[in-house]
Amino acid sequence: MSDGGLKVEQPMESMEALSKEAEELKVKLEEERQKLNDVPLTTVAARLENLAPLNIKPRRVLRGHQGKVLCSDWCNDKRHLVSSSQDGKMIIWDAFTTNKEHAVTMPTTWVMACAYSPTGSMVAYCVPSDKPVGSDARMQMVLKVTGVKQPVF
Secondary structure, three states, X not given: OOOOOOOOOOHHHHHXXXXXXXXXXXXXXXXXXXXXXXXXXXXXXXXXXXXXXOOOOOOOOOOOOOOOEEEEEEOOOOOEEEEEEOOOEEEEEEOOOOEEEEEXXXXXXXXXXXXXXXXXXXXXXXXXXXXXXXXXXXXXXXXXXXXXXXXXX
């Protein structure tokens, strides 16, 4: 009766053969890469034409931050925007109407980053690690404004 499976007579020899084949494939791959790598990137870039200046006109101006805006992120709905700045505020905007939907004062003036969650239902922010995050009461206010049930650490 046959077991129908593949029998390997000497597993060490097959491992050596597979290792040798893998090394040969690595060498072939490197040779193919070298064929395509015949010109340095700077030479190729020098041949390209300069890009024409972009004619970008501002469509909306969102006024509300007192310090430099350090970060902003668009929500997946393409309508809402969150921004954070050196004034310690994180603002959630309706970009179509330019209205502030939420303005949250953060525990520190340096809110380095902010981002929407992929679902658009949560907003995250980042402060430098040497700054205190603040009291629980302040955190509860942030969670309430952004609609989050509990903090995620």
